Amino acid sequence: MNNAQVVKVEQYNGMPVYNGSKASEGHYVDILNRVYGVLNYQVQKHNKVLVVRFDLHYPAEMNAMQCNSAISQFYDRFTRNLKRNGADPKLVWVWEQCSSHNPHYHCMLTVDGNKHQHPQNLYAKAAEHWSRAIGVACNEVLVDYCNQAGPGYYNLRRNDPDFVEKCNKCFERCSYMAKVRSKEDIPKEVHRHGGSRC
Numbered sequence: 101m102n103n104a105q106v107v108k109v110e111q112y113n114g115m116p117v118y119n120g121s122k123a124s125e126g127h128y129v130d131i132l133n134r135v136y137g138v139l140n141y142q143v144q145k146h147n148k149v150l151v152v153r154f155d156l157h158y159p160a161e162m163n164a165m166q167c168n169s170a171i172s173q174f175y176d177r178f179t180r181n182l183k184r185n186g187a188d189p190k191l192v193w194v195w196e197q198c199s200s201h202n203p204h205y206h207c208m209l210t211v212d213g214n215k216h217q218h219p220q221n222l223y224a225k226a227a228e229h230w231s232r233a234i235g236v237a238c239n240e241v242l243v244d245y246c247n248q249a250g251p252g253y254y255n256l257r258r259n260d261p262d263f264v265e266k267c268n269k270c271f272e273r274c275s276y277m278a279k280v281r282s283k284e285d286i287p288k289e290v291h292r293h294g295g296s297r298c
Contacts (some may be wrong), residue, residue, distance in 0.1 A: 104292070105129040106280055112136060115271040123279040129169050131194060138190045138210055139271060141298030143256055146188070148213025149252040151270050152222055156193075156230050156243040158202040164234070166287040168195070168294065171205050174233040175295060176224060185236040187211040190273075190296035203290075208278040219245075219253045234269035 108126040109117055112137055119129060142149045157179070158164045169191050182189035185276075190210045197203040209222060216222060227240040236242075247251035254270040258262060288293055 110121040112271075112275065113258070113269050115275075116281065118210075118272050120276075122281050123276070125280040127278040128280060129181045129278075130285070131192075132195050132275060134192050134293060134295070134297075135208060136271065136276060137298050138208070138296055139267070139274070140212040142190055143258065143267060144189075146212045146214065147258045148227065149256045150213045150215075150216045150219065150222075150254060151274070152209045152210050152211075152219040153209050153246040153274060154209070154219075154223065154226060155246060156205040156207060156226070157242050158204070158234060159236060159239070159242065160200075160202075162202065162234070162236075164202040166203075167289050170230075170233045170289050171195070172294070174226075174230050178229040179219045179296070181225060181229065182211060182222075185215065187215045190294065190298060192277070192295040194277045194283075194293045195286065195290055197285070199284045208277060211256060213257065215261055217255060233298065239262070 106126040111117060112132045121165055124232060127235060160196055175191060175193060179189045179191055192208045194206045196206060197205050223241065223243055223245060227243045228238050230242055231238040256266055256270065260266065283292055
């Protein structure tokens with residue numbers, strides 16, 4: 101896993117890639133491919149798609165196990181719950197660890213935009229299922245909405261005149277998840293990314 105291909109590019113499959121200072125070491129191709137695949141699949145399947153970026157954190161006082169069991173449990177329960185509501189969820193998660201003793205996870209969720217037009221309920225469900233997966237009381241503080249640089253979500257509608265532009269901005273924002281930085285010292289037992297395949 102640690103020898104995955106890294107590229108330094110401005111575009112991937114014709115779409116712009118995040119190239120801020122945190123991406124100076126490049127991006128992992130397998131993660132770019134997963135993000136692109138999910139996004140492309142959903143916009144072809146649905147005339148409206150809601151794309152939501154959020155991050156999942158552990159409480160500072162917790163010592164998380166160095167494995168993927170919590171994020172796997174979150175993924176299974178969260179997506180199963182959304183499927184029951186007909187939202188057709190596809191989720192990509194990516195492991196990172198910076199200066200904290202715990203990792204955190206970047207997530208990209210896509211759902212049928214005819215079922216959800218705003219992420220507020222999705223954030224609440226994410227907090228509920230993540231808290232359950234790590235064994236703490238429901239705590240929305242553990243979910244970062246990724247809205248420091250503008251809204252952390254995109255409504256993609258096929259009949260919008262600026263559909264392609266919005267898709268490009270969305271992919272650029274989500275390609276941040278593929279940056280090499282903070283993924284270098286991944287433990288052997290840990291997968292760098294996971295989620296839906298399309």
